[in-house]
Amino acid sequence: AQKVTQAQTEISVVEKEDVTLDCVYETRDTTYYLFWYKQPPSGELVFLIRRNSFDEQNEISGRYSWNFQKSTSSFNFTITASQVVDSAVYFCALILPWDSGGSNYKLTFGKGTLLTVNP
Amino acid sequence: DTGVSQDPRHKITKRGQNVTFRCDPISEHNRLYWYRQTLGQGPEFLTYFQNEAQLEKSRLLSDRFSAERPKGSFSTLEIQRTEQGDSAMYLCASSLENGQARFQHFGDGTRLSIL
Numbered sequence: 001a002q003k004v005t006q007a008q009t010e011i012s013v014v015e016k017e018d019v020t021l022d023c024v025y026e027t028r029d030t031t032y033y034l035f036w037y038k039q040p041p042s043g044e045l046v047f048l049i050r051r052n053s054f055d056e057q058n059e060i061s062g063r064y065s066w067n068f069q070k071s072t073s074s075f076n077f078t079i080t081a082s083q084v085v086d087s088a089v090y091f092c093a094l095i096l097p098w099d100s101g102g103s104n105y106k107l108t109f110g111k112g113t114l115l116t117v118n119p
Numbered sequence: 120d121t122g123v124s125q126d127p128r129h130k131i132t133k134r135g136q137n138v139t140f141r142c143d144p145i146s147e148h149n150r151l152y153w154y155r156q157t158l159g160q161g162p163e164f165l166t167y168f169q170n171e172a173q174l175e176k177s178r179l180l181s182d183r184f185s186a187e188r189p190k191g192s193f194s195t196l197e198i199q200r201t202e203q204g205d206s207a208m209y210l211c212a213s214s215l216e217n218g219q220a221r222f223q224h225f226g227d228g229t230r231l232s233i234l
Binding site: 004037042043044045047050091093095105106107108109110111112 | 150152154159160161162163164167174175208210212222223224225226227228230
């Protein structure tokens with residue numbers, strides 16, 4: 001079975017600070033996808049990024065960057081120069097990419113990290 | 120491009136009542152998923168359809184819950200004899216079956232509150 005752990009329950013920062021959200025995952029499979037989603041107070045899940053297990057190249061998109069390290073089973077997310085609008089719950093999730101009659105079709109989410117960015 | 124649509128957005132009901140939620144997936148998506156998210160937790164998988172066939176149900180889906188996707192298009196999730204513990208956000212997602220199958224598109228959810 002897969003497991004995703006987000007050890008940080010809540011993080012509070014002041015605007016313009018950098019913040020890193022941690023994600024550690026467990027799976028016995030060598031091929032998988034990892035995701036980050038943002039959930040603002042309105043409740044919808046906003047897709048941020050998807051990475052597959054064969055691509056450990058880190059990625060930067062604007063103020064967002066992701067650090068994927070397969071050796072430590074971590075997929076951390078950094079927001080640079082945080083803004084009040086970044087306040088939300090952030091979820092890390094994992095999925096297996098193929099059907100084998102088992103549980104390879106469902107996303108396994110962490111419990112989320114509530115990020116509060118104060119002005 | 121129309122995304123995943125869920126109705127209603129909010130539902131408040133008394134304990135013991137039955138409720139039904141609807142999910143309209145993206146039109147060309149043949150896979151549809153239901154997740155439940157309780158306060159302070161991440162979404163948890165409930166059930167999954169491929170076309171009209173319900174292929175898997177989580178142990179979280181008690182016998183008071185039933186989901187259908189009669190024509191392989193929209194889906195309904197019904198909860199009978201609601202209990203306080205059913206209060207949650209119910210999320211629907213859909214996906215294709217090909218290489219993008221694991222990229223699930225989520226709706227805005229239905230927030231259920233049991234009085």
